[in-house]
Amino acid sequence: MNNFVFYNPTRLIFGKNTIPRIGEEIKKTGLKKVLFIAGGGSIRKNGVYEQTADSLRKAGIEWVETWGVQPNPVLSKVREMTDLAKKEKVEAVLAVGGGSVIDSGKSVAAGMFLDDPWQAYQSKQEVSEALPLFAVLTISATGTEMDPFAVLTNEKDKKKWNISGPALYPRVSIVDPSVQATLPWCQTANGAIDALSHIMEFYFMGGSAETVLSLDEALFRSIVSMTDKLKADPSDYEARANLAWAATMALNGTSGAGQSGGDWASHGIEHAVSALNPDVAHGAGLGVIFPAWISYCRDTDPELFRRWALNIWGADSVEAGVRAYKQKISDWGNPVRLSSLGVDEYQFQAIADHVLKHGMTGSKKVLSRGDLINILKLSL
């Protein structure tokens, strides 16, 4: 078992009717004025906006609203929001939405201490300074509600990069799974695939952390079975809640203790794919790339990959496990081929360039340009 540090100071408030607590939570910290970041407007339809605004009002928290964060959030929008935050002299950021909104909130929070938010992404340093961040989560997927990471696309340079650092842990995050009942199905499926992929980035590091590996398997199986239940009934609160908590744990440190920080090559490839094809949802991209990565890398640790196939899918070979995973993704209505995402082989070199430039080439197996092209071919 490799050495590790577990540190996660986020206070996560989880469950039904918890959103009205956000105002008091901000008030307790003594902060009085926040930048309220939101997406395209779904929070107006599911009641989250009203619950949040009411709560802020009751707690006497002043806020400035900024709307319009898109999936695969972009730098130009983060710049605009950071300028507003500076102009309005807000003391904290409140992000209300899914992973893209909360990640944008983190980029703004860090950007407040820089001439330009992209500097945080260009630096190889951990982010040590940021405004306090509060979050109300509306889609369980990325784990950003309880992790120190953010991803941002520089749309001009076609770069989708990520940052991390202790300053990026939300102070308080609220997860009310009941508000996810009205999500479009594809967002539930993409979120589940994203969470499964986070677990696999750690799990496939293998090693001797048996406690962590078996816990990861439990989380993985739980996510699969809860997503199946939600496909049958999107309003099933218990399935929604179990999926939400598993997705948080998939990236809050629990799934990755002793796993040397994880592999992250599949994420590196997906970031490249969606940097070049902004309409590709992150979860959808991962659902195509990760099975190909497994097939390509299985010889690095045959016993571990067979264990995954057996313990997750009851399959007697890695190939059968990969087939079962792809079948599940397909049953959930998601694509299993890169070509279905509108990506063709003419992009392969540019995708490889992106991965190599940002350096997310993996750790279990460090991928060369040739390896990257081979994985892309396998996933085509």
Next chain:
Amino acid sequence: MNNFVFYNPTRLIFGKNTIPRIGEEIKKTGLKKVLFIAGGGSIRKNGVYEQTADSLRKAGIEWVETWGVQPNPVLSKVREMTDLAKKEKVEAVLAVGGGSVIDSGKSVAAGMFLDDPWQAYQSKQEVSEALPLFAVLTISATGTEMDPFAVLTNEKDKKKWNISGPALYPRVSIVDPSVQATLPWCQTANGAIDALSHIMEFYFMGGSAETVLSLDEALFRSIVSMTDKLKADPSDYEARANLAWAATMALNGTSGAGQSGGDWASHGIEHAVSALNPDVAHGAGLGVIFPAWISYCRDTDPELFRRWALNIWGADSVEAGVRAYKQKISDWGNPVRLSSLGVDEYQFQAIADHVLKHGMTGSKKVLSRGDLINILKLSL
């Protein structure tokens, strides 16, 4: 799935050769003078004292030493240490040892703000004020290295009570599993039984948190198999590390999310037993009482108790599961009867008095005096 709050701000530094980091970790916080609390002297033999003292010296941290914390730590000792801490005007507490030492450290840290440390235990309030606490763990068992709880025995009044509160989370805890290689076997076995009991206090609340239940099963099985490995080879680092991390997770919030705070009647009974019989080790007491509690309470939720028997022990009935658990405890060299701990039925009323007075009568099933006597009879 019930609502919950997950909050655990402890920075846990885990792995081989991590003890030399303690000085720098304290220094980072700006604190300069600590009360160094230790037990009977084993840390002088296993090198932990020297590693800690060297690290403090290098970081320029001044310290005052106080030795002699015993298993089932007592109020008189905590009073003595608190007086010393006040006289020496220390800014923090550094506890170096097992659960009794760290719990004593928490009692001192809270006691600094009170006329007498026992006031914290008499109050039904959460502890909100305490000196910063740092810990170096030498026995994996209680989970105190990453939880907000402490237990103390008022030996004059024969009360073994507990406190909790956010101020009791250690700021930093260091867990180097390699220093546990020289533990007497009984301490490893008692620690494992304690950790298993923590999981069961949450697990048997049942409910719909499938993600948590299956994760608890993974942790439980891992603790059993790692303890078996250590019985064969106490120097097996991988088994030691996996057991240590599972024992931390058994009470750091992970095992209990959505489980309404747990049941804790078995702990209540054990605290009464060891308050009246101070030579009974906590883990040994739990190994006797918990199986009886399971047998007695199984009808409250037959499906859940059968699930435990099947998923943990591969047993087709609750009785068979309890038999398998008792056999395991016995294989580990631990007693499975209260009478083997020197407790007889003449103490039953006094034990019930203690449980009822402190109010740890359970939550899955609230135990009456009659229930308590019946469970004690079953465990005799």
